[in-house]
Amino acid sequence: MICLGVLEIGLRFLRPNLALREFGFLRSSTQHHVLMSNTEYDLGRFEGRNLTVRTNEDRLRTSYDRVTFLRHKQRVVCLGDSFTFGAWVDASESYPEQLEALLRSEGITDLAVLNAGMLSYSPLLHEQLLKQTLLKYKPTVVSLMLDCTDIGDDYHYAQGLRDANGSVQFSGPKLTVPHPHLGATWRLVKPLHPAMLAPFKLLRRAASNYVPHDPLDYYKFEIPVNGVTEKDRFFIYRYPLSVTTPFFEESYTYIERIARTCARNDAKFVLIIAPRYHHWSNRESPDNWEAKTYGDDLRFQYEIFEFFQSKEETNEFRIVSLLPAFKKTTEFPLVFRSDPHWNTKGNRFVAEQLRDMLLNMRFVDAPKTD
Secondary structure, three states: OHHHHHHHHHHHHHOHHHHOEEOOOEEEOOOEEEOOOOOEEEEEEEOOEEEEEEOOOOOOOOOOOHHHHHOOOEEEEEEEOHHHHOOOOOHHHOHHHHHHHHHHHOOOOOEEEEEEEOOOOOHHHHHHHHHHOHHHHOOOEEEEEEOOOHHHHHHHHHHOEEEEOOEEEEOOOOEOOOOOOOOHHHHHOHHHHHHHHHHHHHHHHOOOOOOOOOOOHHHOOOEEEOOEEEOOOOHHHOOOHHHHHHHHHHHHHHHHHHHHHHHHOOOEEEEEEOOOHHHOOOOOOOOOOOHHHHOOOOOOOOHHHHHHHHHOOOOOOEEEEOHHHHHHOOOOOOEOOOOOOEOHHHHHHHHHHHHHHHHHOOOOOOOOOO
16 A cells, blocks of 8 residues: 555656546536536647646536626626637637637626537537526627537437437436546556456446447447438538538527527527638648548538528528638648647637627627727
8 A cells, every 4th residue: 555655646746647537528318428527637648738627516617616707797608619618728728718818908807708618519419508507607698619510410419319208318327427536546557447347337237227428429420411321520521502401400400599598598699600720721730630531522611601601691690700710811820730629829819709709799898988
């Protein structure tokens, strides 16, 4: 025991990130996948940096608790997937937190911005998160950052839903039991975990509501498109709107419901369409690990912008595309070299666009000038 104690202290000194819980999801019957509440995670090491994630009592990546957030007069909630969450950047570098800093620098001090992004969430899951959690924060403004993967994700998540006593739920337990975390030494012997935890897994599988949980199952789905079984979330790049419109319309239905929920709760709503780097640059992210998944034929990669542009005249909420701003800028790089997510500079650029947008739309009240 003394040796283990010395080893644990040494590991925590040499590799403090090992002392943190390894980043991972819990299966949720209401939101598909969630993080633990009030937890500090080791997100991993990426491009020379160790990154951590801290959650609040509602499993959100924010330093705000509900009480503190509600003290502010203007309360902006940012919905989105990993691009909003801030994949591979510190929390302070994510665009929601940079947006708050930019707005406050304009003299808008009684304002708070909540990062409600979650990895691989899409409008179907955003709606559940909004209704079950975010309305408690009484937002005055809600933004939804839509990524091109959201259309496929919505289809995929919808396949796993079931009707339980009038409420839509995912199969399985309400919330899975988290894997144990016993410190740095425990993480060091990770290869031995399967054998050590096997008896406990057998007991859990004996439960009647056991459902295996693969946190990356959104990479493993099949979607029938125009007589072809597509197996990735980027199928919308390969077909014209005449083929993909039904999938876009399904996601749009969820977005409309989010907008109506916001309206009923006196919150202004804006939908933001985010481009990926290949929509505006052939220099960004040259070593993107995901690039091969996109396929060689990207003729229809701009259809997502065409679809939502066609909705601008008839919808009851604002839709803003960030594509023109990205095409116009000369700032480089805005994306990681080996990953498609925005780097710190890219998050800053997005925050600047949102600051200008919210002020121009008068979604936030600027301070009065003499």
